[in-house]
Amino acid sequence: xxxxxxxxxxxxxxKEVPMPQIGDEEALLRVRAAGVCATDxxxxxxxxxxxxxxxIQGHEICGExxxxxxxxxxxxxxxxxxxxxxxxxxxxxxxxxGKAYLCNDSSEIGYYPHNGGYAEYVKVPxxxxxxISDSVSDKAGAIxxxxxxxxxxxxxxxxxxxxxxxxxxxxxxxxxxxMVARLMGADKLIVLVRDEKSTKRAFAxxxxxxxxxxTSVDPVAEVSMITDGKKADVVIEATGAKPMIESxxxxxxxGGNIILYGIPGDNDxxxxxxxxxxxxxxxxxGAVGNTKAWYxxxxxxxxxxxxxxxxxxxxxxxxxxxxAFDLFRKKDPTLIKAIIKF
Numbered sequence: 657x658x659x660x661x662x663x664x665x666x667x668x669x670x671k672e673v674p675m676p677q678i679g680d681e682e683a684l685l686r687v688r689a690a691g692v693c694a695t696d697x698x699x700x701x702x703x704x705x706x707x708x709x710x711x712i713q714g715h716e717i718c719g720e721x722x723x724x725x726x727x728x729x730x731x732x733x734x735x736x737x738x739x740x741x742x743x744x745x746x747x748x749x750x751x752x753x754g755k756a757y758l759c760n761d762s763s764e765i766g767y768y769p770h771n772g773g774y775a776e777y778v779k780v781p782x783x784x785x786x787x788i789s790d791s792v793s794d795k796a797g798a799i800x801x802x803x804x805x806x807x808x809x810x811x812x813x814x815x816x817x818x819x820x821x822x823x824x825x826x827x828x829x830x831x832x833x834x835m836v837a838r839l840m841g842a843d844k845l846i847v848l849v850r851d852e853k854s855t856k857r858a859f860a861x862x863x864x865x866x867x868x869x870x871t872s873v874d875p876v877a878e879v880s881m882i883t884d885g886k887k888a889d890v891v892i893e894a895t896g897a898k899p900m901i902e903s904x905x906x907x908x909x910x911g912g913n914i915i916l917y918g919i920p921g922d923n924d925x926x927x928x929x930x931x932x933x934x935x936x937x938x939x940x941x942g943a944v945g946n947t948k949a950w951y952x953x954x955x956x957x958x959x960x961x962x963x964x965x966x967x968x969x970x971x972x973x974x975x976x977x978x979x980a981f982d983l984f985r986k987k988d989p990t991l992i993k994a995i996i997k998f
Contacts, residue, residue: 659775660977660996664709665702670975676771676779683735683782684723686784689798690773691716692977692994694827696766697984707768713818714773714996715741715766717787718797719779726782737785738797739773740804740950741765757945774977776998786950792957793969796964798995799828800953803964805916806832806894807953809943810840813913816888820844820883822907823863825894826854828967828993829917831861839860839962846879846888846980848900848907853989861966869900876906883909893917898924905929910936917943970994 661671678684696713698704711732717739722781731737743763744756751759765780766772788797806829821837823830826849840843846865847858855866865882871874880887887909893901896918904914905928920926932938956962969992972980980994 657694657776658974659712659771660714660974662700662709662711662713666700667709668700668978668981670977673775673969675680675777678723678725678779678790681726681782682724683721683731683780683785684724685719685778685780686715686722687716687717687719687773687776687778687998688736689794689998690714690996692798692972692996693802693978694984695868697981699767700981701985709768711765712771712773712778714775714778715739715764716799716801717741717765717773717778718794718800719773719778721785722777724782728782731782731785735785735787736790736797737787737794738800738950738954739765739778739780740784740947741772741801742945742947743770743781743784754947755945756947770886774790774974775997776974784949786954788954788998791960792954792998793965795968795995796957798997799964799967799993800957802828802993803832803836804949805829805943806892806947807836808946808949809915809917809941810836810890811949811952812949813890813915813941815840815842817841818843819889820846820886822846822848822879822888822891823894824863824904825918826857826901827894830892830894831857831967831992833894833917834858834861834863835962837890837892839956842890844880844882844888844924848875857992869903876903879907888912890915898926901926902928905933905938906969908938910938912938914940915939915943916940947971967993968995971997974998 742757744751744759846861850870891908
C-alpha cells in the first residue's frame with residue numbers, strides 16, 4: 657500500500673509499505689480522508705520531539721472497515737467511521753475514569769509506535785472505532801478529531817445558557833470552540849483578534865463581537881462593556897501565546913472558568929495574578945483529552961447542526977502531502993484545515 661513515511665527532520669517520503677496485519681479485537685480500515693494537524697508538522701519538521709522515525713503519522717482519520725476480527729457484531733465490513741485515537745492501558749484510574757489520554761502508558765494512533773492515517777490503510781483497535789452515518793462527509797470525519805477536545809472541555813464545564821464566552825484564537829481549535837459554544841447556547845461570543853483577517857474569520861464562524869487587542873485602547877474594558885460589566889462566564893485561550901495566556905484572568909467574571917488549550921513555548925514562564933484568582937474564585941482548566949465527546953459530536957454533525965466541513969480549506973492527495981505541510985511552513989493565511997483525500 658502507499659503511505660507517507662516520516663524518516664526524520666523534514667523527510668517525508670511516499671513509499672510502498674506492507675499492508676497491516678490485524679490481530680484479535682483489531683480492524684483494518686481503508687482510509688477515506690485524513691486531517692493534517694499542525695502537531696504533525698511540528699514533529700515532521702523537528703520542532704517537536706515526539707516519537708521516533710520511521711513512522712506513519714496522521715491521527716485525524718476517517719475510514720471504512722474492510723476487515724475486522726472481533727467478538728462485536730455491530731461493526732460490519734463497509735462501516736464508515738472515525739477513529740478515537742487515544743489509547744491507554746485500560747485498567748488504571750485514569751482509564752477507568754474515561755481519560756485514557758492521562759494514562760501513564762498512554763499512546764495514540766498516528767504517533768510512534770502506532771502507524772496512522774497518512775496511508776491507504778491503517779490498523780486500529782476495534783474499541784477505537786466510532787461509526788458514522790452517510791450524512792457525515794469524509795471531509796467532516798477527517799477533522800472530527802481536531803474538534804473533539806474543544807467539544808469535550810465545553811461539555812465538562814458547561815456553557816451557561818445565554819451566557820458569555822471569550823475566545824482567543826481563530827485557528828482550527830479557536831473556531832471549533834466558537835462553533836460549539838454557540839451550539840451550546842452562549843449568547844455573547846466574543847473573539848479576541850489581532851488583524852482584519854481574523855476579524856472576518858471570527859464573524860464568519862459565529863462570533864457576535866470581536867475585540868482587536870492590538871488596536872483597542874482597552875480590550876478588557878470593551879469586553880466588560882459587551883457583557884454589561886460582568887465579564888465572561890468562560891474564557892478560552894487557543895493561541896498558546898504567552899501574553900494572551902497571561903491576560904485571560906482579566907476577561908473572566910468572578911467565579912468564572914478559564915480553559916487553557918494553546919500550548920506555550922517550552923521556555924515561556926507564565927505569570928498569573930494568583931491573589932485575584934483566589935479571592936475571585938477563578939478556576940483554570942487544562943484541555944487536552946478527547947474520549948467522551950466522540951459519539952455526541954458525531955451525532956451533532958449528523959444532524960446538520962454543526963458544519964465541520966466548512967473548516968476544510970485545502971485538499972491534497974497522498975502523493976502531494978508535502979504541499980499540505982508547506983502551508984504551515986509558509987504560514988499561509990488562508991489555511992484553516994487541510995485534508996488528505998484518498
